[in-house]
Amino acid sequence: MTQADIYDVTIIGGGPAGLFSTFYSGLREMKTKIVEASPQLGGKLNVYTEKIIWDIGALPPSPAGKVIEHLVEQAKVFNPTILTNTKIISIDRGTQDLFILTAENGDKHFTKAIMLATGYGILNPRKLAIEGAEKYEVSNLSYTIQGLEKMRDKIVVISGGGDSAIDWANLLEPIAKQVHLIYRQGELKGHESEVTRLNNNSVMLHLDSEIIELTANEDGDKITKVIIKQKDTLVEQTILVDEVVINHGFESEHELFENSSVGLEKIETHYVAANSYGETQVKGIYAAGDIVSYDGKVHLIAGAFHDAVNAVNQIKMYIEPSAFNRARVSSHNDKFSDKNQELVKIFFA
Ligand SMILES: Cc1cc2nc3c(=O)[nH]c(=O)nc-3n(C[C@H](O)[C@H](O)[C@H](O)COP(=O)(O)OP(=O)(O)OC[C@H]3O[C@@H](n4cnc5c(N)ncnc54)[C@H](O)[C@@H]3O)c2cc1C
Structure with missing residues (x-):
């Protein structure tokens, strides 16, 4: 020294x-x-x-x-x-x-x-608890959004129900083709005004639901569908996606x-x-x-x-x-x- x-x-x-x-x-x-x-x-x-x-x-x-x-x-x-x-x-x-x-x-x-x-x-972001999900982090699975334009005219699935997820859903709503918000609880946990905004726009809200499976393209390098499950009815639904954003906290x-x-x-x-x-x-x-x-x-x-x-x-x-x-x-x-x-x-x- x-x-x-x-x-x-x-x-x-x-x-x-x-x-x-x-x-x-x-x-x-x-x-x-x-x-x-x-x-x-x-x-x-x-x-x-x-x-x-x-x-x-x-x-x-x-x-x-x-x-x-x-x-x-x-x-x-x-x-x-x-x-x-x-x-x-x-x-x-x-x-x-x-x-x-x-x-x-x-x-x-x-x-x-x-x-x-x-x-x-x-x-460090809390990762999506699905085996193999990390391989899509280089393509269309993200934990923060760096650039709204990347989402223009895309179908975006956001998983999470806190302030951050709700804010992103509202921000993306006028830009994306369709935004889906998947949340495992029955009630969103965000600022009242942002929740009201979300309830009045075109974001498709899936409460009491969570992502249970990711389906990839033929090359196996990009997510094309997510399967979600409603926890009370156990009904599964397949959503076609372009981008998946996970907001499960840090x-x-x-x-x-x-x-x-x-x-x-x-x-x-x-x-x-x-x-x-x-x-x-x-x-x-x-x-x-x-x-x-x-x-x-x-x-x-x-x-x-x-x-x-x-x-x-x-x-x-x-x-x-x-x-x-x-x-x-x-x-x-x-x-x-x-x-x-x-x-x-x-x-x-
Ligand atoms: C979604 C969100 C929205 C927000 N909006 C606003 C807002 O509108 N207005 C507002 O005023 N505030 C807002 N905040 C709060 C604001 O971001 C924080 O108050 C502010 O960032 C605190 O600054 P900081 O430097 O104390 O800590 P941080 O911003 O957390 O920075 C700490 C840094 O220390 C580094 N670090 C930690 N440990 C080590 C280590 N051992 N070695 C080296 N580096 C290390 C970390 O990597 C990090 O970069 C928001 C926060 C969030 C999460």
Whole structure:
């Protein structure tokens, strides 16, 4: 390990909390690294890239994919080190007050402070419990929709009955040839307004039903029919399909907390105990975003930004005790003088 390998802050998680923390940490002149387990930055927003986010102050209603683009641009302003495909599996103490983060590939990362921005952990979609279903993931079985246009004039079967499945059904209804929504319960579990919308449009709702079989084309590489079964009547129905979308929720991995030796306290399965300044019970480790839960916490993107500012300011004071306890407002900040042209391009493009 050389001095160059040591960062002031290493941010684990590349969602809104991690990306905004990266920007803010640069603003406070800390040497910053952000590490993300998945191949792309953006966190949970990657689950709903096509959906419109309305509730980020001052931003016009924007698809989540666009919000990711803005967050990433902003995070890059102070040239941080950005690593994707880097899953951190443990945090341990090293010498000289350093922490050592170990990645799944064995790489070690050395840092003075840590920002946990891991959301609800690494999310993996709950898979369709039908043998062999995984081979269609490269053709017409998906767990998130990346591009509504792919569904134009297609027959789409969506399995699930929560907010996400209902939203997709409503979004696809005017685009697809026909949308079928299959749900194993007798009542949908979504926002009332979206359920009402669904009940009044052409989506074909199959309640108390589930997919029991997939039939493929002659080459065996694409689903052409799904067979569903109604659980009370046991009646089976065959539906011709072009695309199958499964929305059965997510399972989250928490290996990081299970393996780490630093003594982070869990208050639920996925939250780390931290106060509203992002301080965990381990000095030098801070947290922001969905991972934290304190009185008044807002589990939304706006809440993640608020947490990031507080936690980064705490980190600055941890690393440099004489530092001011908050950044000056960015609009008066000299650091931006040579960045202004770049920023103008980003935000007013
Ligand atoms: C369907 C849906 C719609 C939503 N709509 C809105 C909305 O309209 N408005 C709004 O404000 N909010 C909305 N939200 C909530 C919003 O997405 C979250 O509040 C926000 O993403 C939280 O950001 P985060 O950075 O804390 O966590 P996340 O976005 O979950 O990011 C955490 C990141 O950490 C990574 N990570 C976890 N563990 C590790 C590890 N060990 N090593 C490396 N990386 C790791 C994960 O892979 C992930 O990328 C919605 C959420 C969902 C699911």
